[in-house]
Each structure stands twice: as C-alpha cells, then as structure tokens.
Amino acid sequence: MGRAHEVRAASMAKTAAFKTKLYSRFGKEIYIAAKSGEPDPEMNLTLRRKIQEAKSNQIPADVIKRAIDKAKGGTVENYSEARYEGFGPANSTFIVDCLTDNANRSITDVRNAFTKTDGCKMVNAGGVSYNYDSVGLFVFDFEDEEKMMEQLLEDDVDLQDISVEDGKMTVKTSFSDFGKAQDSIESLLPDIEYEVCETAMIPHDYVTISDKDEIAAFNKLMNMLNDSDDVNKIYHNVIVEE
Numbered sequence: 001m002g003r004a005h006e007v008r009a010a011s012m013a014k015t016a017a018f019k020t021k022l023y024s025r026f027g028k029e030i031y032i033a034a035k036s037g038e039p040d041p042e043m044n045l046t047l048r049r050k051i052q053e054a055k056s057n058q059i060p061a062d063v064i065k066r067a068i069d070k071a072k073g074g075t076v077e078n079y080s081e082a083r084y085e086g087f088g089p090a091n092s093t094f095i096v097d098c099l100t101d102n103a104n105r106s107i108t109d110v111r112n113a114f115t116k117t118d119g120c121k122m123v124n125a126g127g128v129s130y131n132y133d134s135v136g137l138f139v140f141d142f143e144d145e146e147k148m149m150e151q152l153l154e155d156d157v158d159l160q161d162i163s164v165e166d167g168k169m170t171v172k173t174s175f176s177d178f179g180k181a182q183d184s185i186e187s188l189l190p191d192i193e194y195e196v197c198e199t200a201m202i203p204h205d206y207v208t209i210s211d212k213d214e215i216a217a218f219n220k221l222m223n224m225l226n227d228s229d230d231v232n233k234i235y236h237n238v239i240v241e242e
Contacts, residue, residue, distance in 0.1 A: 025232050026054040027067045028099050032079055033073035049179055056194035062073035077101060081232075084110045084128055086122040088212040090219055092207040092238045093128035096225060099232040118217050132201040132235065134159060136178030140183060142169040148188065150240035155184035159210035168195065175199055203237035210241040 004127045033047040041048035047068075054064055082098040084107065101108040142148060145164050148171065152159045158174035159181075173181040178199050186192055209215055218238055225231050 015131065020227055022057060023063050023231065024061060024150065024153055025099070026050075026057065026059045027063055028065055028232070030054060031071050031077065032099075034068050039068050039071045039162060045179070049182060052182070053195075053197050056197040082106055083129075084122060085125060085126065085127050086110075086114045087120060088117075088236060088238065089119045089217040090207050090209045090211075090238075092209070092218070093131060093203065094221070095129055095132060095201055095235040096231055097233040097235075098228075098230045100230035102230070106228070109136055109228035109230060110225065113228070117213070118223065119223040120217065120221055129148055129201070131159075131204050131237075132205070135177040135200055136171075136173040136175060136181050137196055137198055137200045138171040138173075138181065138194060138195050138203070139168055140168055140185075140189070142189060142190055143167055143191075145169065148185070151188045152181065152184050155187070157181045157184050170196075172202075201235040203235070205237050206237045208239045208241050215240055224239035 018149065025211055030047065033044065033050040034044055039047070045194065051064055065077075079099050080103060082100060082103060084096045084098070086094050086096070089092050096110050098106040098110065104238055111122055114132040116123045143164050143183040145162055148169060149159065152162075152171070152185055157180050158177045159171070160174060161170070163170050173180065205222055209218060210231050218240065222234065
C-alpha cells in the first residue's frame with residue numbers, strides 16, 4: 001500500500017482527534033509504566049519508551065511529569081485492558097482498546113456506540129482482529145534504506161517492511177520487537193524525532209465509503225467511542241472518500 005497509506009491508517013487508528021483525549025490516554029499509560037517499576041525513566045525501560053512515544057505524539061512535558069509525580073505520590077488507580085471488536089458501516093471492521101478502572105462501564109460505552117449506530121454491531125473476540133496485523137510502527141526523517149536495514153538486521157530485529165517516501169522512512173516490525181527496534185533505530189540515529197512511534201493494528205484490507213449516510217454513521221460511531229474516557233485506541237479499516 002505504500003508509506004503514505006500506512007501512516008494514514010495509523011493516524012486514523014489513534015484517538016488523537018482531540019488533544020484532551022490523547023493527553024488522557026498517555027497520562028494513564030505513563031502512570032501505569034511508572035507504577036510497574038521505578039518511576040524514573042533512567043531505571044525503568046518501559047517508562048522510558050512510553051515517554052518517547054508520548055513525545056513523538058507532541059504530549060506536553062507537564063502532562064508527562066504529572067503522570068510520573070502521581071505514581072511517585074503513591075496514588076493507587078487500578079487500570080485493566082479490554083479489547084472489543086465489531087463491524088461498522090459498509091461492513092468495515094473496528095477494534096476498540098480500552099484502559100479502564102471500571103470494566104462494566106467500558107463495555108457499556110462501547111456496546112452503546114455500536115448498537116445506537118445504523119449498520120454497526122459488536123462481535124465476539126477474534127471476530128475481526130484476524131484481519132489485522134499487530135506491529136511496531138515507526139515513521140521518521142531518514143532516507144538511507146539500506147543503512148537502516150543493515151542496522152536492524154544486525155540487531156536481530158524482526159523487520160517486516162521498510163520504505164522511504166518523500167524523505168520519510170517507515171519501519172514496520174513484529175509487535176514483540178517494538179522495543180528492540182526502537183533501541184536499534186536510536187543507536188543509529190541518537191537525535192531522532194519520530195513522526196510515529198507506537199504499536200498498532202494494521203488492517204489487511206481497507207473499505208472506502210462515499211455514501212453520505214455511511215459517512216454519517218462512521219462519524220457517529222467514532223464520536224461516540226471517542227466520547228468514552230475508557231476508550232484508549234481505535235483501529236479500523238475505513239477510508240472516507242469525501
């Protein structure tokens with residue numbers, strides 16, 4: 001599909017439509033990473049990587065600091081992960097990842113979004129996710145594809161795809177090698193600034209919708225999902241043709 005298509009897919013997959021939503025998402029994730037070990041990125045690799053991901057998404061330093069200070073302060077907030085799947089308009093597919101302290105609330109929010117939107121329905125776990133690949137995705141300014149490939153292979157990274165378009169390099173790795181790939185890239189480019197640095201679910205195929213009713217249904221479903229504080233990430237295979 002090419003780098004531009006992959007980046008567009010990753011962009012659509014995130015709940016970054018609203019800054020406050022994105023800040024909330026990273027605030028939770030950084031808090032959890034800080035609580036999982038030492039609340040110091042120099043001693044906690046998971047936290048360090050999550051901070052790097054946050055910075056690549058333009059999360060302000062004060063949001064990151066507040067989350068770490070919250071973990072240092074001994075605040076106890078127990079978040080659990082939950083994944084829900086469903087069909088959207090025009091038989092499109094959706095994966096909704098939640099990070100919540102109330103599982104009943106999160107499933108109610110997600111179910112309502114699907115049932116109250118025409119042409120949409122939830123399905124059992126695995127009902128649509130088999131049509132997605134779980135990957136590590138990196139996009140950044142660099143053009144020497146051969147040099148980057150050599151570095152990643154030397155560091156034994158499970159590289160799935162690498163491409164360059166308009167001076168932007170896209171690296172796609174296995175999900176399990178996300179951290180290893182990030183270390184490898186940064187060993188070659190110590191001052192790197194990522195455009196995308198995250199794990200993502202990339203669909204095998206895309207559905208293009210142009211009918212105004214289907215577009216309206218898509219927007220309604222996305223808005224209802226984004227309105228839930230528990231929804232952390234949304235992945236789908238929709239391309240809206242205006």
